Ligand SMILES: Nc1ncnc2c1ncn2[C@@H]1O[C@H](COP(=O)(O)OP(=O)(O)O)[C@@H](O)[C@H]1O
């Protein structure tokens with residue numbers, strides 16, 4: 001029984017992290033219908049930036065997190081303005097080829113600067129070890145992860161639901177021509193969303209060094225996971241990808257714990273089943 | 288007075304297809320124009336071309352003294368073109384009130400003023416864009432264009448598909464907007480007589496060309512010409 005709760009808890013923490021990394025992909029795919037397989041590269045940038053800062057400046061891990069967010073966000077903004085923006089009107093095949101090329105370039109760059117090995121961060125003492133709640137041991141760092149993602153999700157929701165910028169994003173997703181024809185700078189809205197999504201991915205990448213690991217193959221290793229979150233959850237929404245990421249996280253951890261020989265097979269079957277049941281995603285407005 | 292809008296030999300369409308075949312006309316500030324013509328002659332294409340949402344093959348569009356021929360829709364809207372599209376283009380994930388605030392710009396048309404003119408929208412302010420009747424959608428489309436505080440209001444068939452009683456009610460409001468609103472307006476209408484009764488000038492299109500220009504009053508009196516150029520319902 002305790003192992004079931006423990007696995008569920010680990011799965012939720014893992015799913016929260018997947019959501020944090022993938023939510024930006026959901027927003028940008030919903031807005032511009034742009035297939036971005038390179039999203040994980042920005043998570044990796046955040047992760048390495050955080051590791052590099054702790055090593056070079058001695059900054060404590062938690063203090064590097066805002067830098068991971070802004071660093072990856074700026075990298076995303078630059079990549080969108082200089083490169084990706086040119087591909088919005090291109091075919092999906094061109095988008096896939098280009099962004100896969102971007103992934104391999106980012107892998108080579110990470111390899112060149114940081115080597116092939118796994119990276120580590122030292123989390124502060126108060127986030128190490130377990131907290132005993134009602135007879136179950138819960139990892140403190142995973143509790144912290146879940147709390148951070150809950151707060152960020154609330155903040156994101158409020159931004160999209162309550163601010164004028166959020167309404168402009170929704171209007172642009174609903175009808176780009178009408179939004180532009182009424183004065184919304186759809187291109188700028190999209191750039192800012194892309195930057196925000198990349199920043200959140202970078203934050204997720206840094207927070208996830210402990211959980212997901214970090215080496216140059218990161219953007220390739222997790223590509224399928226991020227895509228699953230968006231495809232199953234539905235592009236252009238928050239709720240769908242959140243549910244999808246939590247389901248994915250729990251079943252992946254549970255599968256590997258209880259039936260290790262099946263590996264990732266369980267989640268693929270699950271995701272196919274979910275897609276058959278909800279062809280346009282769990283919470284998306286578009287297929 | 289200098290022209291607010293000047294269109295010169297505009298040829299535009301969708302991709303390779305040319306719909307507008309050399310359109311030229313001009314409007315002064317505050318002036319109102321009825322844009323008439325049978326279905327499919329290019330009225331909406333002209334409006335969309337003013338907004339920069341079609342493919343321009345040649346020709347120019349000047350607005351407020353600036354050359355906007357190659358400008359983005361965003362820039363045109365911000366320059367003072369207020370567009371109420373024929374397909375209404377409601378945003379399903381915005382409330383009525385958000386439709387009226389998200390693209391609003393400073394000027395006399397505040398939310399309060401809009402609610403005074405369209406009291407119905409105050410009642411519906413928390414409805415989403417896809418939870419509205421046809422007449423309400425039309426009001427939101429017009430009101431949304433007004434909140435951008437345009438110098439030129441573009442109304443593309445604002446009465447389309449509405450019940451006669453609602454047409455009368457809305458026509459009264461639009462007529463008042465055009466006379467007292469201080470802004471220029473182009474009104475595209477199938478109800479030719481209605482559009483003529485609320486505007487100063489008239490322009491008729493046929494197959495992408497201007498085939499008639501006159502004062503609205505004289506066209507309204509000339510039933511023979513009107514019947515020849517436009518299918519007149521009533
Ligand atoms: N999005 C589009 N793509 C291609 N052709 C179009 C499009 N919209 C309209 N057309 C064509 O352009 C012509 C003019 O249409 P339109 O401007 O909508 O006419 P009107 O508003 O006068 O009824 C028609 O032949 C129509 O089929």
Ligand SMILES: [Mg+2]
Nearest residue numbers: 330331332373
């Ligand atoms: Mg039309």
